[in-house]
Amino acid sequence: MNDQHMNDTSQKVQALILTGFGINCEEEYAAAYRLAGAEATIVHLNQVLHGHVSIHNYDILNFPGGFSFGDDLGSGVVLANKLRYRKNAEGRTLLDDIKEFVANGKFVMGICNGFQVLVKLGLLPNLSGNVTPEVTLTHNASGRYEDRWVRLKVNPKSNSPFLKGLDTMEVPVRHGEGRLIISGTDTLAHIEEQALNCLSYTDFDGSPTDVYPHNPNGADLNCAGLTDTTGQVFGLMPHPEAFLSLYNHPDWARRKRLNPGLSEEGDGLRLFLNIVEHVQSQRQTAVSPQEASQFSS
Numbered sequence: 001m002n003d004q005h006m007n008d009t010s011q012k013v014q015a016l017i018l019t020g021f022g023i024n025c026e027e028e029y030a031a032a033y034r035l036a037g038a039e040a041t042i043v044h045l046n047q048v049l050h051g052h053v054s055i056h057n058y059d060i061l062n063f064p065g066g067f068s069f070g071d072d073l074g075s076g077v078v079l080a081n082k083l084r085y086r087k088n089a090e091g092r093t094l095l096d097d098i099k100e101f102v103a104n105g106k107f108v109m110g111i112c113n114g115f116q117v118l119v120k121l122g123l124l125p126n127l128s129g130n131v132t133p134e135v136t137l138t139h140n141a142s143g144r145y146e147d148r149w150v151r152l153k154v155n156p157k158s159n160s161p162f163l164k165g166l167d168t169m170e171v172p173v174r175h176g177e178g179r180l181i182i183s184g185t186d187t188l189a190h191i192e193e194q195a196l197n198c199l200s201y202t203d204f205d206g207s208p209t210d211v212y213p214h215n216p217n218g219a220d221l222n223c224a225g226l227t228d229t230t231g232q233v234f235g236l237m238p239h240p241e242a243f244l245s246l247y248n249h250p251d252w253a254r255r256k257r258l259n260p261g262l263s264e265e266g267d268g269l270r271l272f273l274n275i276v277e278h279v280q281s282q283r284q285t286a287v288s289p290q291e292a293s294q295f296s297s
């Protein structure tokens, strides 16, 4: 497969899911894409770093959750540095490739540890466009690992295709370093102006809150997820890939009894359905080579 095939509408949407070095949520991530109708390929990071697999053969690059490099130096830091500094035989870093990948209109997603990698790398929020870290994720305000279900509100102004048409969702968090810190009033204002704070933790009534445990980590802006300015790069602390079916939810039996017609889709699945549908529709509207030659003759 090569880049040309990516405009072939008969070809499934291709999701590349990285693993290795302590990443541990790649199987659920792949299951999410498969349920959403995409083809998911799990690849060890070294395969990509050493040039055996090219990210350019895929539509969506994914960084799963876990404990990459044992969270040494801060969650996500070592992996981010590998992407920024490790050069392949051609003298290119993976970050060089990722920048090109995004410039080509493709998509990058990070969940939990994957989100931490994207933030530590500077791909999120990337206000400057220079991919330098602008915000950080640090230890939860509670001072401990948080493992609980949370409610999220989607920022209606977000331009990200991952979130199109979504309003609220329930998803689990499980992290020790999920507290987003935005230092600098300019950075904070720009993030808000451009609606890059795409997900907020809310209370039972759906209002964004800094109250624990609804907000499990004390994040600035009650922020659970960020996008870049293009909306193509998206990351979040909670785990949508852990709520693919109603039966993943601890309260499913009661809910089903109260509402027998309840959808069996988990809230998290909607994110994956969204992005897969978006890539498919982009392919359908892409100009075919035959159409292009008509225009040029």
Ligand SMILES: NC(=O)CC[C@H](N)C(=O)O
Residues within 6 Å of the ligand: 064, 065, 066, 067, 068, 071, 075, 111, 112, 113, 114, 174, 175, 176, 177, 178
């Ligand atoms: N579930 C995860 O990906 C956890 C991320 C990271 N190891 C933390 O504890 O913050």
